[in-house]
Amino acid sequence: MPFKHILLPLDGSSTAEEAVAHAVTLANTSGAEIHLLHVQRSHTGEPSVDPVDWRLRRAELRSYLNRLAERLTRRDIPVTVSVVEGRPAEQIVEYCEEMQIDLIVFTAFGKGGVSRFAFGSTAQKVFSGSGRSFMVVRPGETPADPEKTAYRRVLVSMDGSPRSEWVACQVASMMRGQEVELILLQVIAVPDMPRRMPITQEERATREKFVECNRRAARAYLDEVARQLQNGITVRPLLVVAQNVAERINATAIEERVDLIAMSAHDWQSGAQQVTGTVCHTVMSHSDRPVLVFQDLPEAQLQALRAGADFCQIRHPTLPESDAAQR
Template sequence: MPFKHILLPLDGSSIAEEAIAHAVMLARNSGAKIHLLHVQMSDEQSIDPVDWRLRRVELRSYLNRLAERISEKEIAVTQSVVEGRPAEQIVEYCDEMDIDLIVFTAYGKGGVSRFDFGSTAQKLFSGSGRSFIIVRPGLRPPNQENMSYRRILVSMDGSSHSEWVACQAASMMRGQEMEMILLQVIAVPEMPRRMPITREEHATREKFVECNRRAGEAYLEEIARQLENGIKVRPLLLVAQNVAETIYTTAADEGVNLIAMSAHDWQTGEQQVTGTICHTVMSHSDLPVLVFQNLQESQLQALRAGTDASQIRHPTLPVRNEAHR
């Protein structure tokens, strides 16, 4: 199973609690332990020791109540209250406890804003180096207590990254009544210019797209055959101008419960922690997005040391799962 330790950072708000059902769902499927974490912020210039202690007691009581509800589902759970800056403490906790998945909402107690993400969420997915699920608040699943992913869309682009994600998602959901949609979007090449393209150029572009389409169909069929073992896998190939937009609009049209994708696509440059397509899907999709990250240890150390993201090198391609070849 891909996950052993799932971190659920909570700030006491009802918005942040919308991520609980997703953490429980994944922990139940993978046998992972859930780590509840609250970061207590303090004003270093003026702080009342009595108020600080009372607040800490309240927070521990709050986490204990949530832990009891989660443990009733036969899921191992721990709870911790630490002090400091939220994003920094969460990343430090990930390092100490070997967290391999963080589940959080796009916003916290500060509420929804005009920006795509809250400040803590932005820092987490760009600087933690971990796989994560980001949940858009306000879109609660129909049944919080018994939520399940009946349909998952996996973004495929022909890279080893996306193949690895498909294998991980299949392993995570195997044995359940669910459908996995393998979506590959063939991009129509752009030819920006002041004058319209000629007939010859249009024909050349159509040939290029058709060639990619045929290759993509054969590729998806092969991957689907490899993954079909206890789950339903449906390949889906589309041709479009905007790849990211097609991914999240198709997911909505297909009624999926979760989008799964790699942080890195085949176009991701060496200076990017997440690719442009991944970031765009996260920013615009109303559905929860599970992003698999596979940074190497050297890159994680760079993140821990506070190295600028532009200095972090692109990871090597993951090794394919031999069981699915």
Template sequence: MPFKHILLPLDSSALAEQAITDAVSLARQCGADIHLLHVQKPPSHVDEHCADPVDWRLRRAEIRSYLNGVSEKITAQGVDVTLAIVEGRPAEQIVEYCEKNSIDLVVITAYGKGGISRFDFGSTAQKVFSGAGRSFLVVRPGEASLAEEKTAYKRILVSMDGSPRSEWVACHVASLMRGQEVEIILLQVIAVPEMPRRMPITREEHATREKFVECNRRAAEAYLEEIANQLKNGIKVRPRLLIAQNVAERIYATAAEEGVDLIAMSAHDWHTGAQQVTGTLCHTVICQSNLPVLVFQDLPDAQLQSLRTGGEFCQQSHLALAQDGSAHS
């Protein structure tokens, strides 16, 4: 299974709590445990909650009681829970906790106690995405997150681009959902090449572009059918192929049209490679989609550390594939 230890950071806000249902759903389907984490400010930090050490201790007791209440609700659904309260800056402590406790998935809302803003994410979520180096599920509160009455995802859209990374994601999603009543939609969007210029393109150039798109479409059609047939084993897998100029926009728009519960994709697409913690396509989708997005991180730890610190890393082909080493397993 892809995930064994899921981290669910909670700041006691109603916004952060909207990620609980998604975390529990994934934990049940993976057989994973959930780590409930709250980051408390040190007693020396004076604010409206921690005016003095006595208030700080009272606040800590309240947090413990709050986490115990959440834990009881989760364990009642058959998921093991670990509680942790740490001190410091939220993003830094979340990243450190991931490293110390072998966390392989972080489930977090786009906004927390700071509230919804004009920005795509709250400051803590943004720092966790770029610094944790883990797969993550981002839930946009107040939108189309998994409803509390649901216990599992029923329809999942997997973004495909013909790369081994996207195949790896599709294999993991299929493995995760094996035995469930679920439909997996394998979506590949063929990009129409841009030809920026002041003057309109000629008829010959237009024909060349159309021929290029058609060649890619035929190849993608056969490719998606092959992958879908490989993944079908007690679950419904449906390929879908589209052509668009804006690939990211078509991904999250199609997910909304299909009424999916979850979008799954690799952190890195075929074009952007591994020069960033997340590629441009992935970043755009998680910023613009109202649906939960499950992002699979596949870079080696050494390269992720290099990207975070700005150092150089010897480029090499590396995919954290299934244990048998094949994206087609």
């Protein structure tokens, strides 16, 4: 399974709590442990902070996390509770390193509330500096009750790269045996031809030929990936042509009524030195659906995939026909 330790940073606000249901769902599908973390700002060096009030607040926060931990434990989810002191983003990143966190689940905004920007300052710093896979949840789009959170349709963004193939494999592995439809979406981009004058008929024909060539190759590619993943779950390849890839991904997620978008942090054009590729950043900035972003594989595994190794390392035995029919 891709995730063993899921970090759920909470600032005590109802907005941040909207990520709880998703962390629970992912923990159940991955068999992962949830780490509940609150970062309390330091009172030292700030004369305006009453030390007594600060200690009372710390006790209240720990009690709040303990109550939440009890609820999760009753669902057979292992939980660790921590309250640390310092700057929120820095402490979250440090906690990830110390506890070997491999997934962070958080809302785009916290107690500061929704703003005109795509993310709150802490969320922006965390996914930029942690180097971990993460899920971004938009406030107001998720039921607060974990029992009502389920992923019935999951859209996986594909671009022909080893990274996206690996993501599809990880998602399929997590969802194996559940009543879920996995939609493998590849958007064929129409090449831009920026110029002052309209393109000629010959140039238009050349562009259409280029798009059609990519479309045929992508169709065969998606069918093959779907064939390899279709074992105990429903996998549907979907191919569309559009001018803007990120916009089309978000529009398709709405049209298909998906519950989750999953994608690699880096597309085939972006390098690992970037936090996220352009397509990923645009999708998670504008999507009203939860977006699960997988960070890069270790370089050795990426090289193996580029050399033609099997992208789906996590294999399950083929289900008997009778079992498959019951799914």
